[in-house]
Amino acid sequence: MSDPGGSTRASSAAFDGSGAGGTGGAGRVADVLALASAAATTDGSPPFNDQSLVELRSGEARVLGDGQAAAIVREGEAELAVHPEHRGRGLGARLVQTVLDETTGPIAFWAHGDLPGARALGSRFGAVETRRLLQQRAPVTSRAPRLSDGDRVAAFRPGVDDTAWLDLNARAFADHPEQGSLDQGDLDARRADSWFDADDFVLLWRGDELIAFCWLKVETGQPGEFYAVGVSPDHQGEGLGGAVVDAGMARLAERGVGTAALYVEGDNTAALRLYAARGFTDHAVDVQYTLTR
Template identity: 40%
Template sequence: MLSVPSPAIRVTDTLDDTQRQQVRDLHGRATAEDGVSALSEQSVLHLASGPGRVRHLLAYAAEQLTGYAQLEGVEDADASGELVVDPGARLHGVGTALARAALEHAPQARIWSHGRLPGAGALAERLGLTAVRELHKMSRPLGTDDLDPAASALPEGFSARAFEPGRDEQAWLSTNAAAFAHHPEQGRITLDDLRERMALPWFDAAGFILVVADDKPDEVAAFHWTKVEDAVGEVYVVGVHPAYQGRGLGRPVTGLGLAHLASRGLTEVELYVDGDNQAAIRTYTGLGFASIMVDVMYSRTVHEPLSG
């Protein structure tokens, strides 16, 4: 274990190359120790962001990075944050110092704990934070039943096609923003965010499925964006434009993505869904998914705590 003095917290709106690599190395060690990533995909992408996107807080013991926190939307009511502490520097107050510094910059911020780790829960209790949101990770096997066309048959007047880079970006952004208008992360996605993801090794336009009305082929009525990493498929995001909700698109567009993943020979699929989205949880449970992990978001009492 490291000999860890009280951490010195440095705050910056951009990371230089050395800092960025230090954070990635620390994050890798923590992920290997915990079995779950402390930083979301978006936070990892934000390590390379320019000024104005996020705020970075780095905890140092001498010149050794012992912890890292990231805040997004510092001035916003729905600001959020994540933090990670080097496994060798834990139980030395690094996480407490980082969390306190983050909340000084954004008192309203809600802090994620991925995987509901005991240490994160103890830190939240010490700081007087309350659980205000849960994100369930659900999973199920993929099989030949997912290739049955009946499971993904669209209502009359609708058809499906793959996302076309250079054609569909703005139409998809419009539908995504409308479908997730009240979602604190998904609803914020910009064209730059979309292009960042399209540049990642896992992006596959064939697995980015759009549903369009036959009389409006350039508008996106619904979509299912799938993802494949480490031989596991993911229901990355499913959305239906509010103008098309209630038209029976949600279940078949989900089925179209599952069929695509099954056609690639994958044997497992996972997804993330908010704990208070009981309608979605019922839908996914009906499709055979079961919860395997829960992420928890903690906050001061400026936000409504979870009931019961």
């Protein structure tokens, strides 16, 4: 949800319920991407996550709304944004209602940045906070990762390491509702993004076994993001999380990036402790509000 302010007054926004892949799909995608860019510039947080944008471009996600206010609806989840120039007109409330009218069963709304308008919408519709995702930041510092004898750090090799990484990612994030479900198509879609750089995808190997990874997302003018950090469940407690994060920090330093960013679940005590030891502090928060029907 991204709608600071807003009333119940009707507006002229069209909510036709069509998907991105239907008639005029390319134009619909362009409109939503332009809306997302405007909202992110004003709010400091993107209104839609990467998986939503992947499914938007592929036509898998359903889009409700137009260039003034739009929602990307996936199975059991929705993200929405109102253009900064059209806020205060009740578009956010109308869009939430449209999502509810067009879906059934429990639905979770992500409020990126947890803005006051999003909290007000959640309260108005009786949604309850069910997840809290912290965005943390830290100055980039370069220190050599502490590796066990025989362990090595290497860049991801597209087309070679795909299967090994997908297997490790699925096991490392077996309980994670988004990251753990990534498949080859999702990996290919991210590799096609302009920000992808295989040298920013850091893998930690022990012989022929992939035991940990650190995937970085570096975009011009933005902090270097620890996009995903995973450790094999078979090697928990060996200090591999710290080692691979340090390897990621070294890569960011090599690229001349001054600030690192990451997202971490608010109840992940072990990860919070690891990141705190490397200077990460809270910068923003994303909240998931769930409405049970």
